[in-house]
Each structure stands twice: as C-alpha cells, then as structure tokens.
Amino acid sequence: MIIVLVIPAAPTAPIHRRRLDPADIPAMERIVGGGLHPVSLTDPESSLYLPAPGPKTRPINRPLNERATALAAFHIRPFQPQRVLRGDAILTGPTDEDGQDTDAPDDLIRILDSSRVCVRTRNRGDRRWSSAGDAYPGLCHAYIHTCKAVLRIPVEDRPLIRIIAASHIARERKGNQP
Incomplete structure (x- = not known):
C-alpha cells in the first residue's frame, strides 16, 4: 500500500x-x-x-x-x-x-498542505536559490504571479523556478542559526 x-x-x-x-x-x-x-x-x-x-x-x-x-x-x-x-x-x-x-x-505534500508558499529562482550558472519575493497565500496565487513575471522574460533567459512551503523556509532558517 x-x-x-x-x-x-x-x-x-x-x-x-x-x-x-x-x-x-x-x-x-x-x-x-x-x-x-x-x-x-x-x-x-x-x-x-x-x-x-x-x-x-x-x-x-x-x-x-x-x-x-x-x-x-x-x-x-x-x-x-x-x-x-x-x-x-x-x-x-x-x-x-x-x-x-x-x-x-513529502515535499509536494507540504506544498499542497501549506497556507503560504514561496517561489525561489536560480539563474543558470548560479549555485544558490534566491527568494523571488514574499510568501504567497497558496500554490495557485504563486502560480498566477509567477506566470505573469516569467512570460515577460525571453525563454533562453528564464531562471530555474521552484516553489516551497513557507513553513519549510522557517525551518531552514532555524536550522542555519548558530
């Protein structure tokens, strides 16, 4: 099962x-x-x-x-x-x-369960992901906003894009503190 x-x-x-x-x-x-x-x-x-x-x-x-x-x-x-x-x-x-x-x-379940999500981007050649703004109130809001932003960028210049649950970011920050 x-x-x-x-x-x-x-x-x-x-x-x-x-x-x-x-x-x-x-x-x-x-x-x-x-x-x-x-x-x-x-x-x-x-x-x-x-x-x-x-x-x-x-x-x-x-x-x-x-x-x-x-x-x-x-x-x-x-x-x-x-x-x-x-x-x-x-x-x-x-x-x-x-x-x-x-x-x-679990990562996808967290995104779908989360009330807030964050979009991250990474340009080709970069090693680190950066935040693309504030947290969005759900997956669909993030999608609509990201579509509007991405469609203005030529395909060959578009960064890699991912989404994560906002609660996951808080855990990342906590784990990175001394």
Whole structure:
C-alpha cells in the first residue's frame, strides 16, 4: 500500500491523503473518473494521474484543476506556464524497480498542505536559490504571479523556478542559526 494525494478539480474541495494498492489501477481510475493519463513531474520525481480523454469525453469537458496545473508547472523543468490540467488528479511518488508507484513525496505534500508558499529562482550558472519575493497565500496565487513575471522574460533567459512551503523556509532558517 502507498500513500497518494487526491487533488480534486473543485477548488474548494479539500486535498486528502489516501492509501492505495499501487497495482489497483481500477481504484485509481475510479478516483479520477476515467482511464489514467500520467503527467511526469521532476524535482522531486513524481507522477500526477488525471483522467484520459475517452471516446465520449474530451478534455475540455472536464473542469480545470488549478492546483494540479500549478503543481505541474513548478515541478516540470523548465517552468511550464501554458499546460492546463483538467479533472480530479492523484499524486504519487516515483516508480520503484518493479514499475510500481510509491508514496507521494513529502515535499509536494507540504506544498499542497501549506497556507503560504514561496517561489525561489536560480539563474543558470548560479549555485544558490534566491527568494523571488514574499510568501504567497497558496500554490495557485504563486502560480498566477509567477506566470505573469516569467512570460515577460525571453525563454533562453528564464531562471530555474521552484516553489516551497513557507513553513519549510522557517525551518531552514532555524536550522542555519548558530
């Protein structure tokens, strides 16, 4: 059994953890409401599963999943502001040596659970990440603001972008104090 995160498309529906057998594809299909369409994430490696378009359902017929769209944008390299994800989603960790999904990464769970997130950037050649401003009141707010800022920068000049839970920054600062 693994721990997955269910990310409903309805923006007010709560995100919740669920235990699943990674081999139980029908259970995953029931959660998303159709066949599975995987979206691979990086940093940390993980997967989002959304409903695949079927013969009677086109993707446009499914509701926009703002949280899955924002999560994917920040966790696919480079930052992907144009990709829109629709329908309920499941977040899992990377696959193991047998090709089975593993637990959803704690870093991503923290981001989705957090009421405040921070965007970090790093220019090519730099070793350190820098803060791109104040904490945002959630993943979707950070996504909208970052999209507006990034689209003004030529693709070849765009920095690497990541997002972290604001509570994680507080722990980092505490740990770095003498």
